Amino acid sequence: MAGRAIAALGLAPGAQVQIAGGEPGLVPDIVNQVASLARAAGAGRIAIQTNGLAIDDRFIALVRRHRLGVGVSLDGPPPLNDRVRGQTAQVLAGLHRLEAEGIAFGVTVTLSAETLPGLVDLALMLGGFAMARSLGLDILRPLGRGADIALPRPADLARAYSALVEALDWVNRRRQKPLVLREAGMVGCGPTESYCAAERGRAAVLVPGGGLWPCSSLVGQDGFSLGNVDHPDLSASALRPSRTLCGACAVSGCRGRCPARAIVSSAASALDCVLRRAAHHPSASESIRVPA
Template identity: 30%
Template sequence: MIEKILPTTVVESRIAALAESMLPGKRPSFHAFTYAGDHLVYDLLTGSVLEVSEPFFQVLRGIELREPAGEVRARLSAWDDDDVELLIDELETLHSAGLLRTEDTSRVAEIERLVADSLVQHHPRKMMLMVQSNCNLKCTYCYEVQSGFHSTGTGMDYETGVRSIEFLIQRSGRRPDVEITFFGGEPLLNFDLIKRLVDYSKSREAETGKAFYYQVTTNGTLLTDEIIAYMVEHEFSVMLSIDGPPELNDRHRVDLGGRGTGAKAIEWGKKLVEAQRAAGLREAMVRVTLTHQNSDGAAVESYLRSEGFGRVMLGSSNGRANKNDEFDLTPQDNQRTRDASDQTIAAYVTWLEGRGPRPSEAHNLEQGVAQFLPSLQGPSTAPSIRCGVGRNMQAITRDGKIYPCHRYAGEDAFLLGDLETGLDETKLRDYYDRLLGVKEEHCSKCWARITCGGQCPWYISDEGGAILEPDEESCNGIRGGHERLIYLVHKLRQHGRLQDLRVEVESDPADRSEA
């Protein structure tokens, strides 16, 4: 029973009964919140977003917070009992019509098992090939520098690369197209191997009936006219790592001699983008890592766009759930980011309403909404895990070892097999079981459990092999972000623009969950 204090009036009794029907267990079935003056209710199971009046909001918010009926009634102190009962009548009608209904939790364990089965049996479309463990930079915040992975050897050899491609062909089943992400270290240190592996994969297309596509994540400092021409010819998707203007970029992104790299990365990055545009290709994505020392994402994005980069993605240095360092964003940094996001959203809504210009960040906002929409449509289309870890992000290192993703490389507690013995599905199943188990234990009472997909799996893992409890600061950030996205969905639908959104598959391999 939700009520700890017995109701004393007929109205309070009706409020208590309504609360019990909406929240019979511990799982919330809706979330009521206010953003930019709008009172919104998100129905978890239908994905509906309703704008409601102040009285509706107060009742639903009180019920969601499991307040005693007397406290919920006190939220409506300006209303007499007759008016409150009419309000309860309307809420009961909505509830009986299928909105704000409760979730059937009787099959949670069975569903979790089926989800794990489907993840293990998944036929991946993508693979991360770590063709070079070394790097020509020594970025201060880099997890590979901190783990020592950059010092584990040189580059992958051709035979290992070929076996990796055959592994992807075999694992991908009947998929007609597959994608290889060349990763490092700095993959362009092994550019000759990349070219040979592209040639080999192309030679396998006719026999396998699969089309191969390519992606590379690079710091941009080793780009040349030859490499750019090759990437354009073979239509590579490119992720460029640049942290803003040289004076900010060079605080962290330095070469092995400690010298700044920003000017060179920007110079060659612009040449790449110009060549891609001239060829009619989708231009490279610039991926920024915000740190405590460089936390003004809006300023960084504005600078990069002024330099001609049309696609900018903001990431952050966040350490791991059990280990932070001096570079990670602080709660104060995150609050400044949220404040900037609120300003951008306000400018975007002003444009939607025809009262101002379209902000430069509009495209990124719309992509965020487009990628969020499937999870908002209910449990059947929501991600069980937020990214492609263990599936489309399986990473193969230079020595043929297989890890859930590139961030786990070198952490043998999470080793999933190797090219010699194959993928160990028992280990993969154990990994998913533990990941989903932590999610069920710690996320089941959260209103964002359907839209979220959980925190980054690597972030909540430790080097010893444990999967940890998500930290509240990060969860609060995710919930706040989802409230903003739900608000944008509401505004776009209100102005007849929601149906126009189209998802672009982003180039960032660290945050994707496509099938």
């Protein structure tokens, strides 16, 4: 199916491919097939997003064979992540395995009211991993299992971001290679830089069964199907530019809000702006106003 999707979509040279799930570490043969096909088609960076529970010999071999970027989902230090996701000891064992193998990795945390207080402790913990390279903040999309989970309050998010920046500054003064906060790179960009490939109509998500969607956040949402691998319809693949939602704003070079998040939740989308403003003025986040 992956080969048919690549043929149908016409993978552009240098395109980025992300293998996610579910848990892709549980299906190494499929990961191997997808990565092989993508590399043969001229893909640039190929990455795998994992919950960290299947980082074993086969996983390490796949990462080395295909030069995969590795992202790990972790929502806080052990006590907090155990409440939210569980099995933190196994995840940390996976991170230590990556560390021992000299494989760089990034961590993504899903931001909710429950996970927000753990950001500083998570950053301090990751600072002890020399191969940890990045920390990304993914605002909860209140869909499916996340529908009943509370979003952070805007003022709390602004304060937590400021504290996280301060913690990472302390950590990075003691590291050879910095632990980079992804959101810090979402401002100060060029004036025409879009939020993501989906905003430009240059992205597609392949799901089991062969369905195609412009973004993983929009899978199953009415009106956003791109057909399937046998009958793709990419005529409406570009999402509405998120900056059309913005009014007057002093944040220069901002990529705007996540366009998919703006579609599924206005409350979550507003928090995108809180993050951008906090990134623009991290030391002044106490005074950040919540955008409409």
